[in-house]
Amino acid sequence: MIQVEALEKVYPGRKGQAGVKAVDNISFGVHEGELLGFLGPNGAGKTTTVKMLCGLIRPSSGRIFINGIDLLQRRISALADVSAVLEGNRNIYWRLTAQENLEFFAAVRGLNPARLRNEIGYYLKLFNLTEKRDVEARKLSRGMQQKLAIAVALISQSKVVLLDEPTLGLDVQASYEIRQLLKQIVKEQGRTVILTTHDMNVVQDACQRVIIVNEGRIVANDSVHNLLDLFKVKVYRITVQGGLTAEQRQALLAMEEVIIEEESPIQTAISVRLEESQILYRVIGVLESNHSPIESIDQDQNNFERVFLQILEGGSQGA
Amino acid sequence: MLRKGLLLQAFFKKELILFRRYLHNSVGSMITLYVIFLLLVGGFQGVRALVGVGADTLEGLVVGYVLWIFMLSTYQDVWYTVRTEAQEGTLEQLYMSAHGFGWVMGAKVVAGFFTNLIMVAVLLAAALLTTGVSVNLDFWSLLPLVIGTLLGSAGIGFAVGGITLVLKRIDSYTQMVQFLLIALVGAPAGRIIWMRLLPCSYGSALINRVMVGGQNLSQIGFGHVAAMILIGVGHLLAGYGIYKFCEHRAMIQGTLGHY
């Protein structure tokens, strides 16, 4: 559905300054009906990539095909299959109502709003906005505005939907709702969705595949499932009463697998990645050396957040 | 073509909805413009030099004022739309239109023409009532002249809008365009031939011949009308060209959606 080849973006620098390389030679493909997560820290190049896919930022080099059409050569026909929410709740008219926004943007996207009554009703219902259909967008809550913006993107019936941080600034409940809706849309309508996010929960919960970018490069491109598997090492969390001595701290920090997560005179928490069985005994040995009373040893599930951090630290080992 | 009709219809609907929903805003700005008119009349002698050509008479002042409002509104419809929609985040959505952005702006300007026409008609009536003068309102002669004149201000709107996309935050400079438009309305293009090449000035002079001089299109001569419209189209194309050039820059800089 989407094919990106050796895409690069260097923003021109202001007078005399060097440019900023925001996207550095990335290539990837997205299948029809896939929900792909684009994950990366601030400044990784996520927004830049998405806007290039929308034809809003001109790449420095590389090619983009949407449904086989070259975006850089035939912008309008390629974009006929793409809609996007780029700024969360800012992509709608705040002084128009929910319904008016849907109708207006349908016409802008080349459809006849009068023939879309059912669809408009359907999306208002799906996004729980039916009661708010005649309320101006500026009077909706942030979560509702973001849902409306997504509904506006969906009303265009485009095959590809791009969402830049669709859950940014939302509370847990609203974020959860949007994730469920996205999964439903992909499943029922077979649309292709790419979303960018910082939120691991969004990726772990909603996405089938994730591309992790850092400093403009792809450092991992795999199914969420595989990535979790890849880093599925057991993690133990040891809680100790009281603080550590200087020697203990030094001995623990010398072990690569150990992280001192918190330390205070009252309690200390250490997490140990169990890459070989001996390590746990060595850690316990260090703690015993000063008779630090061990309160508990718990097994911790490796979650996506930790995987993400390990990939960013380790460069491209996950790719 | 049908789809372009739907686009136009959508913009009409939006204009009307916003005009009605924010009626106090619309009325407020009309009152402001009316007060400006009163000040103009009050200082008539003083500003006569500024408003120029037809302003030797009160009729000329009324015509110049109303035309200025119309040109200003058209200019705003282009420039201010680009600026605020970039700021509010909707410009990028318009850029993804299946019609292409040029058509979208075209629809916006045409829809705006009609709401502006309502406002201008009200202000004209108010101005005529206040001053007690009368002007020749030959609608069918005026229509092509007004449209030809507005092409120039739309062209200026595109040029300024384009520059805004690239440079951002230039509001304090763009304010000057309002005064530039006054000068263009008042430029004596009837007497000084080269001034006919300025945006809007030729049209302004011809409109004065209808409204103040009481002439109709055939008395003016179709050669004049055609030349004026051609020059208007030229200004529109030039402005749009500047816009496209700036748009290209903005897409390289990645600033299309910023303000």
Ligand SMILES: Nc1ncnc2c1ncn2[C@@H]1O[C@H](COP(=O)(O)OP(=O)(O)OP(=O)(O)O)[C@@H](O)[C@H]1O
């Ligand atoms: N218009 C621009 N002009 C110059 N540099 C830019 C521009 N937009 C982004 N950048 C730079 O390009 C890099 C990538 O930015 P981008 O916005 O794509 O990152 P991101 O992954 O979306 O980050 P975030 O998570 O903060 O949204 C950053 O270093 C940023 O400073």
Ligand SMILES: [Mg+2]
């Ligand atoms: Mg971003």
